[in-house]
Amino acid sequence: MDEKLRENLQSQLSEMEVLQSMFPNPGEIKFEDNAILATMSRFLDYGSLDLPPFLDFTVNxxxxxxxxxxxxxxxxxxxxxxxDIFIRANHLSREQHSRINGDCTKFVCELERGEACVYSILDWLRENHTHYADGPSESAPPRSQEEEKLTRLWIYSHHIYNKTKRREIVGLANELGLTGFCLPGKPGIVCVEGLARDCNSWWLIIKSMTWQKILCKAREDCVDPETFRKFENFEEIAFQTQGNRCNHMDMGELNRYLEAHNLQHIFKELFGIDGKS
Incomplete structure (x- = not known):
């Protein structure tokens, strides 16, 4: 086993032990996989060809x-x-969510790498959360003709793993009436299509989350409203994956999926190479 990997996983387990002692009540910490800590411990104790999944949890x-x-x-x-972090609170508006997640991202970027930082992030939130709840709500500006047009955004991320983020990507798209898909993994690809104002609102919130790398690779504006939309709804999709952690994208499957929706031209925009099924 790679020594640096061992050090990282051991550090994560130690941090979780401290965190659980600080939040001992049921429901305060929720793991996406209840057996993940035991799985990580067994991997460190006995070794295995299969790496454990990433540590995915929520502090309430x-x-x-x-x-x-x-x-x-x-x-x-x-x-x-x-x-990867995402903060969500029902009492915050979309704009307030965008601000608090964006500022948290800046705070995390300033922290020293190599040091456990989950508690530091929670401490920052305790000290600063009132600034966002009490902040003035922004009035919506008048809608322009450009915002009423249909558009399609293509989002490329270094990876999309976090299940809460994935639910937010899908949930927000459905809330705004957007269609398209989210393909999690490494890299992660998202396509949203709909009214430009709604696509822009979705993108403003999603990009404010903490990401290693995320960018809008392409924007397609509507030419024919009757044929522009290529999807009936917005959903998360998955293909048979490759790699030790079963999280790497299958490029051929993605290309076939794009071809099926008459969008194969975008493959080169996303990856810089022609697609092959």
């Missing part, structure tokens, strides 16, 4: 009578790499 906080969910995804490179 109650502050000023408000419930706040802080979702973490720790890759095998953490704490050498930044954690």
């Amino acid at each position: 906080l109650t502050m000023d009578e408000h419930k706040i969910e802080v979702s973490f995804n720790l890759s095998h490179e953490y704490p050498q790499a930044e954690p």
Whole structure:
């Protein structure tokens, strides 16, 4: 086993032990896989050809009578790499969600790599959450003709693993009436299509989350409204994957999926090479 991997996983287990002692009540910490800590311990004790999944969990906080969910995804490179984080609270508006997640991302970027930082992030949230709930709500600007047009955004991310983020990507798209798909894994690809104002609102919130790398690779504007939309709804898709962690994208399957929706031209825009089925 790679020594750096061992150090990282051991650090994650130690951090979880401290975190569980600080949040001992049922429901305060929720793991996506209840057996993940045991799986990581067995991997460290006995070794295995199969790496354990990434550590995916949510800390549920109650502050000023408000419930706040802080979702973490720790890759095998953490704490050498930044954690994936998403903050969600029902009392915050979309704009406030965007601000708090964006500012949290800036805070995380300033932290020293190699040090466990989950508690530091929770501590930052305790000190700063009231700034966002009490902030003035922004009035919606008048809609322009450009915002009323149909458009399609193609989003490329270094990876999409965090299950809370994935639910937010799908849920927000459905809430805004967008169609398209989310393909999680490494890399992660998202396509959203709909009114430009709704696509822009979706993108503003999604890009404010913590990401190792995320960008809008392409934007397609509508030419024929009757044939522009290529999808009937928005959903998460999955193909048979490859790699030790079963999380790497199958390029051929993606290309076939795009061909089936008459979107094969975008493959080169996303990856810089022609697609092959």
